[in-house]
Amino acid sequence: DGEDGVVHEGGAPAAGEDPDLPPWQRLNPRMILTDALRVLFSLTPGIIALGVVRVEPTAGVLWPLGFIAVWGAIGAAADVLRWVTTRYRVTDTYVERRTGLFVRTYRSIRRDRIRSVDADARLLRRLAGLRRVRIGAGQASVAMESALELDAVSREDARRLRENLLEHRSSAPAPDGDGGKGGARIAGEVYATLRPWWVLYNMASVWAFFMAAGLLWGTYWMLTIFGLDPAGWVTSLIDRAGLGTAATVVLGIALVWLLGVGGLxxxxxxxxxxxxxxxxxxxxxxxxxxxxxxxxxxxxNRDDHRLRGVTLSEPLPWRWMRSTEVHVITTGLSMWGAASTILPRVPKSTASRVADAVLNISGDPMRAPLRRHPGTALRRRLGWAVGVTGALTGAAAWVAAGTGWHPAVWWATGAAVLPIAVGLAVAGHLALGHAVTPSHLVTRYGAMNRRTSALETRAVSGVRIRQSLLQRRLGLATVEFTTAAGWGRYPAVDMAAGETADLAALALPEEVGRFRAEGATGPGPVARRAEVVTGAGAGSAEEPTGGPGQGG
Structure with missing residues:
Protein backbone atom coordinates (compact mmCIF):
# COMPACT_ATOMS: atom_id res chain seq x y z
CA ASP A 1 0.00 0.00 0.00
CA GLY A 2 2.81 2.37 0.81
CA GLU A 3 2.29 6.06 1.23
CA ASP A 4 -0.31 6.39 -1.51
CA GLY A 5 -2.83 3.90 -0.15
CA VAL A 6 -5.92 5.28 1.51
CA VAL A 7 -7.43 1.97 2.53
CA HIS A 8 -6.00 -1.50 2.33
CA GLU A 9 -7.16 -4.96 3.25
CA GLY A 10 -5.43 -8.28 3.53
CA GLY A 11 -4.09 -10.73 6.04
CA ALA A 12 -2.85 -9.83 9.49
CA PRO A 13 0.23 -7.59 9.57
CA ALA A 14 3.60 -9.18 9.83
CA ALA A 15 5.02 -10.06 13.23
CA GLY A 16 7.63 -7.90 14.90
CA GLU A 17 5.70 -4.64 15.01
CA ASP A 18 7.34 -1.47 16.22
CA PRO A 19 7.16 -1.57 20.05
CA ASP A 20 6.70 2.21 20.08
CA LEU A 21 3.30 1.90 18.40
CA PRO A 22 0.18 2.16 20.60
CA PRO A 23 -1.25 -1.18 21.81
CA TRP A 24 -4.24 -2.79 20.13
CA GLN A 25 -7.57 -2.16 21.90
CA ARG A 26 -10.76 -4.21 22.19
CA LEU A 27 -14.29 -3.04 21.57
CA ASN A 28 -16.22 -2.21 24.73
CA PRO A 29 -17.40 -5.37 26.59
CA ARG A 30 -20.69 -3.69 27.54
CA MET A 31 -21.89 -4.60 24.06
CA ILE A 32 -22.23 -8.20 25.30
CA LEU A 33 -24.65 -7.02 28.00
CA THR A 34 -26.81 -5.22 25.45
CA ASP A 35 -26.81 -8.35 23.28
CA ALA A 36 -27.98 -10.43 26.24
CA LEU A 37 -30.85 -8.00 26.70
CA ARG A 38 -31.63 -8.25 23.00
CA VAL A 39 -31.91 -12.03 23.29
CA LEU A 40 -34.22 -11.61 26.28
CA PHE A 41 -36.43 -9.19 24.37
CA SER A 42 -36.57 -11.57 21.39
CA LEU A 43 -37.84 -14.32 23.70
CA THR A 44 -40.43 -12.08 25.39
CA PRO A 45 -43.25 -12.49 22.78
CA GLY A 46 -42.99 -16.27 23.04
CA ILE A 47 -42.96 -16.23 26.85
CA ILE A 48 -46.04 -14.00 26.97
CA ALA A 49 -47.94 -15.91 24.28
CA LEU A 50 -47.24 -19.42 25.57
CA GLY A 51 -46.71 -18.86 29.29
CA VAL A 52 -49.06 -16.01 30.17
CA VAL A 53 -51.84 -15.93 27.59
CA ARG A 54 -51.72 -19.73 27.17
CA VAL A 55 -52.04 -19.64 23.38
CA GLU A 56 -52.35 -23.08 21.78
CA PRO A 57 -48.86 -23.94 20.41
CA THR A 58 -49.80 -24.53 16.78
CA ALA A 59 -47.33 -24.34 13.89
CA GLY A 60 -48.73 -20.95 12.86
CA VAL A 61 -47.89 -19.60 16.31
CA LEU A 62 -44.58 -21.35 16.92
CA TRP A 63 -42.72 -20.54 13.70
CA PRO A 64 -42.96 -16.73 13.99
CA LEU A 65 -42.02 -16.85 17.68
CA GLY A 66 -39.15 -19.19 16.90
CA PHE A 67 -37.97 -16.95 14.07
CA ILE A 68 -37.86 -13.91 16.38
CA ALA A 69 -35.96 -15.83 19.06
CA VAL A 70 -33.45 -17.36 16.64
CA TRP A 71 -32.87 -14.05 14.88
CA GLY A 72 -32.10 -12.32 18.16
CA ALA A 73 -29.82 -15.14 19.32
CA ILE A 74 -27.86 -15.23 16.05
CA GLY A 75 -27.34 -11.46 16.11
CA ALA A 76 -26.12 -11.58 19.70
CA ALA A 77 -23.77 -14.50 18.99
CA ALA A 78 -22.31 -12.67 15.98
CA ASP A 79 -21.65 -9.60 18.13
CA VAL A 80 -19.93 -11.68 20.81
CA LEU A 81 -17.72 -13.29 18.15
CA ARG A 82 -16.91 -9.86 16.74
CA TRP A 83 -15.93 -8.60 20.20
CA VAL A 84 -13.61 -11.58 20.69
CA THR A 85 -11.85 -11.21 17.32
CA THR A 86 -11.73 -7.43 16.71
CA ARG A 87 -8.88 -5.12 17.70
CA TYR A 88 -8.19 -1.52 16.70
CA ARG A 89 -5.64 1.21 17.32
CA VAL A 90 -4.83 4.77 16.30
CA THR A 91 -1.22 5.61 15.41
CA ASP A 92 0.31 8.89 14.29
CA THR A 93 -0.26 7.88 10.66
CA TYR A 94 -3.06 5.31 10.48
CA VAL A 95 -6.29 4.13 12.03
CA GLU A 96 -6.08 0.32 11.98
CA ARG A 97 -8.52 -2.51 12.58
CA ARG A 98 -8.12 -6.26 12.38
CA THR A 99 -10.94 -8.74 12.72
CA GLY A 100 -12.13 -12.19 11.66
CA LEU A 101 -12.02 -15.74 13.01
CA PHE A 102 -11.38 -18.07 10.08
CA VAL A 103 -10.30 -15.29 7.70
CA ARG A 104 -8.33 -12.54 9.38
CA THR A 105 -8.83 -9.11 7.81
CA TYR A 106 -6.60 -6.11 8.39
CA ARG A 107 -7.74 -2.65 7.34
CA SER A 108 -6.20 0.77 7.74
CA ILE A 109 -7.01 4.35 6.81
CA ARG A 110 -4.42 7.08 6.56
CA ARG A 111 -5.28 9.82 8.99
CA ASP A 112 -4.65 12.61 6.49
CA ARG A 113 -7.28 11.04 4.19
CA ILE A 114 -10.04 10.83 6.79
CA ARG A 115 -13.12 12.72 5.58
CA SER A 116 -15.62 12.16 8.40
CA VAL A 117 -16.00 10.63 11.85
CA ASP A 118 -19.64 9.79 12.62
CA ALA A 119 -21.08 8.36 15.83
CA ASP A 120 -24.51 6.86 16.38
CA ALA A 121 -26.24 4.52 18.82
CA ARG A 122 -29.48 2.58 18.97
CA LEU A 123 -31.55 2.73 22.14
CA LEU A 124 -29.99 -0.21 24.04
CA ARG A 125 -26.44 0.80 23.11
CA ARG A 126 -27.22 4.39 23.99
CA LEU A 127 -28.55 3.42 27.45
CA ALA A 128 -25.36 1.40 27.98
CA GLY A 129 -23.20 4.41 27.10
CA LEU A 130 -21.98 2.90 23.82
CA ARG A 131 -21.54 4.36 20.35
CA ARG A 132 -20.87 3.02 16.87
CA VAL A 133 -18.10 5.05 15.20
CA ARG A 134 -17.74 5.20 11.42
CA ILE A 135 -14.49 6.65 10.08
CA GLY A 136 -14.91 7.63 6.43
CA ALA A 137 -12.09 7.94 3.92
CA GLY A 138 -14.19 8.68 0.85
CA GLN A 139 -13.22 5.48 -0.93
CA ALA A 140 -14.64 1.96 -0.79
CA SER A 141 -12.43 -0.96 0.15
CA VAL A 142 -12.21 -4.15 -1.88
CA ALA A 143 -15.12 -5.42 0.23
CA MET A 144 -17.16 -2.35 -0.84
CA GLU A 145 -16.90 -0.95 2.70
CA SER A 146 -16.65 2.82 2.47
CA ALA A 147 -15.97 3.46 6.16
CA LEU A 148 -13.99 1.77 8.90
CA GLU A 149 -16.56 0.88 11.54
CA LEU A 150 -16.01 0.35 15.27
CA ASP A 151 -19.16 -1.11 16.83
CA ALA A 152 -19.20 -0.48 19.70
CA VAL A 153 -16.95 1.73 21.83
CA SER A 154 -17.77 3.77 24.91
CA ARG A 155 -19.18 7.26 24.57
CA GLU A 156 -15.94 8.68 25.98
CA ASP A 157 -13.82 6.71 23.50
CA ALA A 158 -16.04 7.89 20.63
CA ARG A 159 -15.57 11.49 21.72
CA ARG A 160 -11.81 11.05 22.00
CA LEU A 161 -11.63 9.44 18.58
CA ARG A 162 -13.51 12.33 17.00
CA GLU A 163 -11.35 14.93 18.72
CA ASN A 164 -8.16 13.05 17.91
CA LEU A 165 -8.96 12.42 14.25
CA LEU A 166 -10.80 15.61 13.26
CA GLU A 167 -10.20 18.30 15.83
CA HIS A 168 -6.59 17.75 16.86
CA ARG A 169 -5.41 20.46 14.43
CA SER A 170 -8.19 22.97 14.93
CA SER A 171 -5.65 25.73 15.34
CA ALA A 172 -4.07 25.02 11.96
CA PRO A 173 -4.71 27.72 9.35
CA ALA A 174 -7.05 26.82 6.53
CA PRO A 175 -5.57 26.55 3.05
CA ASP A 176 -5.84 29.54 0.78
CA GLY A 177 -9.33 30.04 -0.52
CA ASP A 178 -11.04 27.73 1.94
CA GLY A 179 -12.94 30.51 3.44
CA GLY A 180 -14.32 31.44 0.09
CA LYS A 181 -14.40 34.99 -1.23
CA GLY A 182 -16.62 36.40 1.42
CA GLY A 183 -14.60 35.89 4.60
CA ALA A 184 -13.47 33.09 6.87
CA ARG A 185 -15.91 30.46 8.04
CA ILE A 186 -16.50 31.09 11.72
CA ALA A 187 -16.68 28.24 14.24
CA GLY A 188 -19.45 28.30 16.80
CA GLU A 189 -22.26 29.34 14.44
CA VAL A 190 -25.58 27.47 14.74
CA TYR A 191 -27.41 27.48 11.41
CA ALA A 192 -30.53 25.45 12.22
CA THR A 193 -32.29 23.63 15.05
CA LEU A 194 -35.42 21.51 14.92
CA ARG A 195 -38.72 23.31 14.40
CA PRO A 196 -41.68 21.03 15.32
CA TRP A 197 -43.79 22.29 12.44
CA TRP A 198 -41.23 20.89 9.98
CA VAL A 199 -43.07 17.61 10.49
CA LEU A 200 -45.83 18.93 8.20
CA TYR A 201 -43.39 18.85 5.27
CA ASN A 202 -42.16 15.34 6.08
CA MET A 203 -45.35 13.36 6.72
CA ALA A 204 -47.38 14.16 3.59
CA SER A 205 -45.98 11.59 1.17
CA VAL A 206 -46.94 8.56 -0.89
CA TRP A 207 -44.68 6.64 1.50
CA ALA A 208 -47.50 7.00 4.03
CA PHE A 209 -49.25 4.05 2.37
CA PHE A 210 -46.12 1.89 2.68
CA MET A 211 -45.73 2.92 6.31
CA ALA A 212 -49.37 2.04 6.98
CA ALA A 213 -49.00 -1.31 5.22
CA GLY A 214 -46.05 -2.20 7.44
CA LEU A 215 -47.85 -1.14 10.61
CA LEU A 216 -51.03 -3.03 9.70
CA TRP A 217 -49.17 -6.18 8.73
CA GLY A 218 -47.11 -6.14 11.94
CA THR A 219 -50.21 -5.55 14.08
CA TYR A 220 -52.17 -8.30 12.30
CA TRP A 221 -49.32 -10.77 12.65
CA MET A 222 -48.79 -10.03 16.35
CA LEU A 223 -52.50 -10.26 17.20
CA THR A 224 -52.92 -13.58 15.40
CA ILE A 225 -50.00 -15.01 17.41
CA PHE A 226 -52.01 -14.33 20.57
CA GLY A 227 -55.06 -16.09 19.14
CA LEU A 228 -56.99 -12.97 18.17
CA ASP A 229 -58.84 -12.39 14.88
CA PRO A 230 -58.35 -8.79 13.69
CA ALA A 231 -59.72 -9.59 10.22
CA GLY A 232 -62.97 -10.73 11.80
CA TRP A 233 -63.19 -7.53 13.81
CA VAL A 234 -62.81 -5.38 10.70
CA THR A 235 -65.37 -7.41 8.74
CA SER A 236 -67.89 -7.17 11.58
CA LEU A 237 -67.34 -3.42 11.86
CA ILE A 238 -67.93 -2.94 8.12
CA ASP A 239 -71.14 -4.97 8.27
CA ARG A 240 -72.49 -2.94 11.17
CA ALA A 241 -71.64 0.37 9.49
CA GLY A 242 -73.50 -0.53 6.27
CA LEU A 243 -71.85 2.21 4.21
CA GLY A 244 -71.78 0.36 0.92
CA THR A 245 -68.81 -0.84 -1.10
CA ALA A 246 -67.71 2.47 -2.63
CA ALA A 247 -67.95 4.46 0.60
CA THR A 248 -66.18 1.69 2.53
CA VAL A 249 -63.28 1.64 0.05
CA VAL A 250 -62.89 5.44 0.14
CA LEU A 251 -63.07 5.52 3.94
CA GLY A 252 -60.60 2.64 4.19
CA ILE A 253 -58.08 4.38 1.92
CA ALA A 254 -58.43 7.60 3.93
CA LEU A 255 -57.92 5.79 7.25
CA VAL A 256 -54.91 3.89 5.92
CA TRP A 257 -53.38 7.12 4.64
CA LEU A 258 -53.97 8.86 8.00
CA LEU A 259 -52.35 5.93 9.79
CA GLY A 260 -49.35 6.17 7.49
CA VAL A 261 -49.12 9.94 7.97
CA GLY A 262 -49.12 9.43 11.72
CA GLY A 263 -46.39 6.81 11.38
CA LEU A 264 -44.26 9.15 9.27
CA ASN A 301 -18.87 15.80 10.96
CA ARG A 302 -17.96 17.19 7.53
CA ASP A 303 -14.62 18.91 7.03
CA ASP A 304 -15.11 22.40 5.59
CA HIS A 305 -11.76 22.05 3.86
CA ARG A 306 -13.45 19.59 1.48
CA LEU A 307 -16.69 21.53 0.95
CA ARG A 308 -17.21 22.34 -2.74
CA GLY A 309 -20.79 23.61 -2.84
CA VAL A 310 -24.42 22.82 -2.02
CA THR A 311 -27.43 21.33 -3.80
CA LEU A 312 -31.13 22.06 -3.24
CA SER A 313 -33.24 19.02 -4.13
CA GLU A 314 -36.94 19.55 -4.95
CA PRO A 315 -38.92 16.52 -6.18
CA LEU A 316 -42.15 17.47 -7.94
CA PRO A 317 -44.57 16.77 -5.04
CA TRP A 318 -42.37 18.82 -2.71
CA ARG A 319 -42.42 21.82 -5.05
CA TRP A 320 -46.17 22.05 -4.59
CA MET A 321 -45.51 22.37 -0.84
CA ARG A 322 -42.52 24.72 -1.42
CA SER A 323 -40.21 22.44 0.53
CA THR A 324 -36.73 21.15 -0.24
CA GLU A 325 -33.70 19.29 1.11
CA VAL A 326 -30.16 20.64 1.32
CA HIS A 327 -27.14 18.49 0.41
CA VAL A 328 -23.50 19.47 0.61
CA ILE A 329 -21.17 18.86 -2.33
CA THR A 330 -18.00 17.60 -0.69
CA THR A 331 -15.20 15.19 -1.46
CA GLY A 332 -15.23 11.95 0.45
CA LEU A 333 -19.01 11.72 0.94
CA SER A 334 -21.32 9.97 -1.50
CA MET A 335 -24.45 11.88 -2.48
CA TRP A 336 -26.33 8.59 -2.01
CA GLY A 337 -25.46 8.57 1.69
CA ALA A 338 -27.37 10.30 4.45
CA ALA A 339 -24.21 12.13 5.54
CA SER A 340 -24.47 14.50 2.57
CA THR A 341 -27.90 15.73 3.74
CA ILE A 342 -27.59 18.58 6.23
CA LEU A 343 -31.30 19.42 6.62
CA PRO A 344 -34.51 17.40 6.62
CA ARG A 345 -37.29 18.53 4.32
CA VAL A 346 -37.91 22.17 5.24
CA PRO A 347 -39.51 25.29 3.69
CA LYS A 348 -37.56 26.53 0.70
CA SER A 349 -36.89 29.88 2.37
CA THR A 350 -35.20 28.09 5.30
CA ALA A 351 -33.23 25.84 2.97
CA SER A 352 -31.97 28.81 0.92
CA ARG A 353 -30.95 30.70 4.06
CA VAL A 354 -29.03 27.71 5.45
CA ALA A 355 -27.38 27.02 2.08
CA ASP A 356 -26.15 30.61 1.87
CA ALA A 357 -24.86 30.47 5.44
CA VAL A 358 -23.04 27.19 4.83
CA LEU A 359 -21.34 28.58 1.71
CA ASN A 360 -20.57 31.89 3.47
CA ILE A 361 -19.78 33.55 0.15
CA SER A 362 -20.48 37.17 -0.68
CA GLY A 363 -23.10 37.45 -3.39
CA ASP A 364 -25.12 34.39 -2.30
CA PRO A 365 -24.67 32.07 -5.33
CA MET A 366 -27.92 30.21 -4.58
CA ARG A 367 -29.86 33.46 -4.99
CA ALA A 368 -28.16 34.49 -8.23
CA PRO A 369 -30.66 35.08 -11.09
CA LEU A 370 -30.52 32.15 -13.51
CA ARG A 371 -30.17 32.57 -17.26
CA ARG A 372 -33.13 30.85 -18.95
CA HIS A 373 -32.52 28.31 -21.68
CA PRO A 374 -34.01 28.81 -25.16
CA GLY A 375 -37.53 27.86 -26.19
CA THR A 376 -36.21 25.12 -28.48
CA ALA A 377 -35.44 23.17 -25.29
CA LEU A 378 -39.20 23.09 -24.68
CA ARG A 379 -39.78 21.87 -28.24
CA ARG A 380 -37.38 19.00 -27.60
CA ARG A 381 -39.25 18.00 -24.45
CA LEU A 382 -42.65 18.30 -26.08
CA GLY A 383 -41.40 16.05 -28.86
CA TRP A 384 -40.39 13.44 -26.31
CA ALA A 385 -43.78 13.81 -24.58
CA VAL A 386 -45.66 13.18 -27.82
CA GLY A 387 -43.36 10.28 -28.68
CA VAL A 388 -43.82 8.58 -25.32
CA THR A 389 -47.58 9.10 -25.50
CA GLY A 390 -47.69 7.60 -28.98
CA ALA A 391 -45.62 4.60 -27.91
CA LEU A 392 -47.82 3.86 -24.89
CA THR A 393 -51.00 4.38 -26.90
CA GLY A 394 -49.73 2.02 -29.60
CA ALA A 395 -48.83 -0.58 -26.98
CA ALA A 396 -52.31 -0.28 -25.46
CA ALA A 397 -53.93 -0.65 -28.90
CA TRP A 398 -51.83 -3.76 -29.61
CA VAL A 399 -52.79 -5.32 -26.27
CA ALA A 400 -56.46 -4.43 -26.78
CA ALA A 401 -56.47 -6.02 -30.24
CA GLY A 402 -54.87 -9.20 -28.95
CA THR A 403 -57.03 -9.62 -25.87
CA GLY A 404 -60.40 -8.46 -27.14
CA TRP A 405 -60.56 -5.45 -24.85
CA HIS A 406 -62.82 -2.56 -25.77
CA PRO A 407 -61.17 -0.21 -28.32
CA ALA A 408 -61.70 2.66 -25.90
CA VAL A 409 -58.74 1.34 -23.89
CA TRP A 410 -56.10 2.62 -26.29
CA TRP A 411 -57.46 6.11 -26.84
CA ALA A 412 -58.21 6.44 -23.10
CA THR A 413 -54.55 5.60 -22.48
CA GLY A 414 -53.44 8.36 -24.82
CA ALA A 415 -55.88 10.85 -23.31
CA ALA A 416 -54.56 10.09 -19.82
CA VAL A 417 -50.84 10.04 -20.65
CA LEU A 418 -50.61 13.08 -22.95
CA PRO A 419 -51.46 15.83 -20.42
CA ILE A 420 -49.12 14.27 -17.85
CA ALA A 421 -46.27 14.03 -20.36
CA VAL A 422 -46.82 17.59 -21.60
CA GLY A 423 -46.97 18.87 -18.02
CA LEU A 424 -43.65 17.19 -17.21
CA ALA A 425 -42.14 18.63 -20.40
CA VAL A 426 -43.16 22.15 -19.41
CA ALA A 427 -41.93 21.60 -15.83
CA GLY A 428 -38.62 20.32 -17.14
CA HIS A 429 -38.18 23.37 -19.36
CA LEU A 430 -39.07 25.80 -16.59
CA ALA A 431 -36.47 24.12 -14.36
CA LEU A 432 -33.60 24.76 -16.78
CA GLY A 433 -31.16 27.53 -15.99
CA HIS A 434 -27.59 28.43 -15.11
CA ALA A 435 -25.62 31.31 -13.65
CA VAL A 436 -22.01 32.26 -13.05
CA THR A 437 -20.79 34.17 -10.00
CA PRO A 438 -17.20 35.17 -9.19
CA SER A 439 -16.71 31.99 -7.17
CA HIS A 440 -19.40 29.49 -8.21
CA LEU A 441 -21.15 27.87 -11.15
CA VAL A 442 -24.88 27.44 -10.59
CA THR A 443 -26.91 24.90 -12.58
CA ARG A 444 -30.54 23.84 -12.36
CA TYR A 445 -32.41 21.08 -14.17
CA GLY A 446 -34.92 18.27 -13.64
CA ALA A 447 -38.66 17.78 -14.14
CA MET A 448 -39.42 15.08 -11.57
CA ASN A 449 -36.59 16.14 -9.25
CA ARG A 450 -35.37 19.70 -9.71
CA ARG A 451 -31.79 20.12 -8.49
CA THR A 452 -30.15 23.52 -8.06
CA SER A 453 -26.40 23.18 -7.45
CA ALA A 454 -23.78 25.80 -6.67
CA LEU A 455 -20.32 24.36 -7.38
CA GLU A 456 -17.06 26.16 -6.68
CA THR A 457 -15.32 27.09 -9.91
CA ARG A 458 -11.97 26.02 -8.49
CA ALA A 459 -13.37 22.52 -7.89
CA VAL A 460 -14.07 21.92 -11.61
CA SER A 461 -11.60 19.38 -12.99
CA GLY A 462 -13.05 18.98 -16.48
CA VAL A 463 -15.65 20.22 -18.95
CA ARG A 464 -17.60 18.12 -21.44
CA ILE A 465 -19.85 19.54 -24.16
CA ARG A 466 -22.32 17.03 -25.63
CA GLN A 467 -24.64 17.47 -28.59
CA SER A 468 -26.98 14.77 -29.88
CA LEU A 469 -28.38 14.80 -33.41
CA LEU A 470 -31.70 16.27 -32.22
CA GLN A 471 -29.91 18.87 -30.10
CA ARG A 472 -27.81 19.89 -33.09
CA ARG A 473 -30.91 20.38 -35.24
CA LEU A 474 -32.44 22.55 -32.51
CA GLY A 475 -29.25 24.51 -31.81
CA LEU A 476 -28.85 23.09 -28.30
CA ALA A 477 -26.02 21.48 -26.34
CA THR A 478 -25.31 20.26 -22.81
CA VAL A 479 -22.27 21.36 -20.81
CA GLU A 480 -21.13 19.03 -18.00
CA PHE A 481 -18.74 20.22 -15.32
CA THR A 482 -16.86 17.31 -13.77
CA THR A 483 -15.47 17.33 -10.26
CA ALA A 484 -14.25 14.89 -7.62
CA ALA A 485 -17.05 15.91 -5.24
CA GLY A 486 -20.73 15.05 -4.96
CA TRP A 487 -22.35 13.45 -8.01
CA GLY A 488 -19.16 13.96 -10.03
CA ARG A 489 -20.96 15.81 -12.87
CA TYR A 490 -23.10 18.94 -12.81
CA PRO A 491 -24.71 19.71 -16.18
CA ALA A 492 -26.17 22.80 -17.78
CA VAL A 493 -28.74 20.95 -19.91
CA ASP A 494 -30.04 22.08 -23.31
CA MET A 495 -28.54 25.55 -23.41
CA ALA A 496 -27.95 27.50 -26.62
CA ALA A 497 -25.11 25.84 -28.51
CA GLY A 498 -23.44 29.16 -29.26
CA GLU A 499 -23.04 29.91 -25.54
CA THR A 500 -21.50 26.60 -24.45
CA ALA A 501 -17.87 27.44 -25.18
CA ASP A 502 -18.09 30.74 -23.32
CA LEU A 503 -19.62 29.03 -20.29
CA ALA A 504 -16.96 26.31 -20.35
CA ALA A 505 -14.25 28.95 -20.57
CA LEU A 506 -15.47 30.56 -17.36
CA ALA A 507 -14.68 27.33 -15.49
CA LEU A 508 -11.39 26.40 -17.20
CA PRO A 509 -10.27 29.47 -19.16
CA GLU A 510 -6.73 28.32 -20.04
CA GLU A 511 -7.63 24.76 -21.03
CA VAL A 512 -10.72 25.74 -23.01
CA GLY A 513 -8.76 28.54 -24.68
CA ARG A 514 -6.15 26.08 -25.93
CA PHE A 515 -8.89 23.69 -27.00
CA ARG A 516 -10.67 26.36 -29.04
CA ALA A 517 -7.40 27.52 -30.56
CA GLU A 518 -6.70 23.99 -31.79
CA GLY A 519 -10.13 23.90 -33.47
CA ALA A 520 -11.18 20.58 -31.93
CA THR A 521 -14.23 18.92 -33.40
CA GLY A 522 -16.55 16.13 -32.39
CA PRO A 523 -16.00 12.43 -33.07
CA GLY A 524 -18.86 11.62 -35.39
CA PRO A 525 -21.93 12.68 -37.37
CA VAL A 526 -24.62 11.48 -34.95
CA ALA A 527 -23.35 12.79 -31.62
CA ARG A 528 -20.84 15.56 -31.19
CA ARG A 529 -18.77 15.81 -28.04
CA ALA A 530 -15.95 18.06 -26.91
CA GLU A 531 -14.10 17.34 -23.71
CA VAL A 532 -11.50 19.22 -21.69
CA VAL A 533 -9.96 17.64 -18.60
CA THR A 534 -7.37 19.13 -16.30
CA GLY A 535 -5.58 17.89 -13.23
CA ALA A 536 -4.96 21.38 -11.93
CA GLY A 537 -8.31 22.03 -10.26
CA ALA A 538 -8.82 21.81 -6.54
CA GLY A 539 -11.34 19.07 -6.97
CA SER A 540 -9.17 16.90 -9.16
CA ALA A 541 -6.72 16.21 -6.41
CA GLU A 542 -9.31 14.21 -4.51
CA GLU A 543 -10.34 10.65 -5.10
CA PRO A 544 -13.82 10.07 -6.57
CA THR A 545 -16.75 9.41 -4.31
CA GLY A 546 -18.49 6.84 -6.44
CA GLY A 547 -21.61 8.85 -7.22
CA PRO A 548 -23.56 8.32 -10.43
CA GLY A 549 -22.01 9.78 -13.51
CA GLN A 550 -18.58 9.91 -11.94
CA GLY A 551 -15.70 10.61 -14.24
CA GLY A 552 -14.80 12.90 -17.10
Missing amino acids: AVNFFNEYAGFRLERVPGENGTVLRTTHGLLRTREV
Missing part, protein backbone atom coordinates in the same frame (compact mmCIF):
# COMPACT_ATOMS: atom_id res chain seq x y z
CA ALA A 265 -44.74 11.93 11.83
CA VAL A 266 -43.57 9.66 14.66
CA ASN A 267 -40.64 8.49 12.55
CA PHE A 268 -39.65 12.10 11.80
CA PHE A 269 -39.45 13.05 15.48
CA ASN A 270 -37.60 9.83 16.25
CA GLU A 271 -35.07 10.59 13.50
CA TYR A 272 -34.62 14.34 14.00
CA ALA A 273 -35.27 14.96 17.70
CA GLY A 274 -32.62 17.33 19.00
CA PHE A 275 -31.54 18.26 15.46
CA ARG A 276 -28.75 20.81 15.34
CA LEU A 277 -26.66 22.06 12.42
CA GLU A 278 -23.59 24.03 13.44
CA ARG A 279 -20.05 24.89 12.46
CA VAL A 280 -17.46 23.88 15.07
CA PRO A 281 -13.65 23.83 15.27
CA GLY A 282 -12.12 21.00 13.27
CA GLU A 283 -9.27 19.91 11.06
CA ASN A 284 -7.90 22.71 8.86
CA GLY A 285 -10.26 25.24 10.37
CA THR A 286 -13.89 24.22 10.88
CA VAL A 287 -16.26 21.26 10.65
CA LEU A 288 -19.92 21.27 9.62
CA ARG A 289 -21.68 19.10 12.20
CA THR A 290 -25.20 17.71 12.47
CA THR A 291 -26.56 15.90 15.53
CA HIS A 292 -30.00 14.34 15.78
CA GLY A 293 -31.98 11.31 16.90
CA LEU A 294 -34.17 10.08 19.75
CA LEU A 295 -34.00 6.28 19.97
CA ARG A 296 -30.93 6.28 17.74
CA THR A 297 -28.63 9.27 17.98
CA ARG A 298 -26.31 10.27 15.17
CA GLU A 299 -23.54 12.82 14.81
CA VAL A 300 -21.94 13.58 11.44
